Amino acid sequence: MNIVAIGMGNFGASLAKTLTAMGHDVLGVDKNPEKVEFFKDKISNMICLDASDPHALRLLPIKEADVFVVCIGDDFGVSVMISALLKRFGVKKVICRESSSIHLTVLNSIGIAHTINPEYESARILAQTLTLPGIHHLFNISETLKIVDLTIPASLTDQKFLPASFREKTHLKVVALRRNQLILYSSSQPLPDQEIGHITYQPNDILVLAGEIKDIRKFLNT
Structure with a gap:
């Protein structure tokens, strides 16, 4: 599978590394260049960009990827913004990390049906x-x-x-x-x-x- 993981925190990085080890083609995305440098040899592909910027987000393989996973858990607004943009751009499947019941409600309201709460699970x-x-x-x-x-x-x-x-x-x-x-x-x-x-x-x-x-x-x- 071709998978894009946005946000290389603990959850996002663990997900991307595991999927890479399983043989999937993974693109890890983070706006922090230090994280991109750190994970470049552990994840299939890494790119440094701000996914909340619509112009930057369009540089990602919107049509080619099988699934986008928004792994950001510490910034409610950025998570929702990226998820909404991905839906607008016609991404095949979006899975978003949610961190609270309000976060989940907002994601559902913009059409994000697939969510995960790692701490709860x-x-x-x-x-x-x-x-x-x-x-x-x-x-x-x-x-x-x-x-x-x-x-x-x-x-x-x-x-x-x-x-x-x-x-x-x-x-x-x-x-x-x-x-x-x-x-x-x-x-x-x-x-x-x-x-x-x-x-x-x-x-x-x-x-x-x-x-x-x-x-x-x-x-x-x-």
């Missing part, structure tokens, strides 16, 4: 992870549907790995089974039944599961 995920002992990472698909990775309970050690049977008992889909850095099973590339039958759980194996939060809690408490 991080706090929500941390709260859920803290109340689910054994969970390493949690990804929200919806309010009730989650993907988690966890170290297998001791009760599973030496038992056969049977994903279909596991799903019947727990109502959780096994997405993957990992041992150290080796992926033993992935639902995207399922193994023949005879090969799965040779896998047994070992201490510290990592299960990646998808399902309802109530079923995840029930499994962790068994």
Whole structure:
């Protein structure tokens, strides 16, 4: 994907670096030349310009980019101005960081449907992870549907790995089974039944599961 990230603060820079590492073509934008210099070797492309200036903003790949992400969180007015200009210029998709309910309301009123609040999302995920002992990472698909990775309970050690049977008992889909850095099973590339039958759980194996939060809690408490 071709992605433009505007604002190289903590959130914007982390997003741009991660997308670059994933192999996407990223253009990082910031008006601070020191930041542009600092990130030039960590992000696919960097440019120094003031995105709140309509003439400067038009220098960016308005038509070519798949998505623009406005990552500015400390200046409400600048964030809204840039987002409004991008909508006026006909950008395919705009995602904007929002920092308050008022900020969100204003963005929605100018037609920005996709927003993100990193602090809120991080706090929500941390709260859920803290109340689910054994969970390493949690990804929200919806309010009730989650993907988690966890170290297998001791009760599973030496038992056969049977994903279909596991799903019947727990109502959780096994997405993957990992041992150290080796992926033993992935639902995207399922193994023949005879090969799965040779896998047994070992201490510290990592299960990646998808399902309802109530079923995840029930499994962790068994």
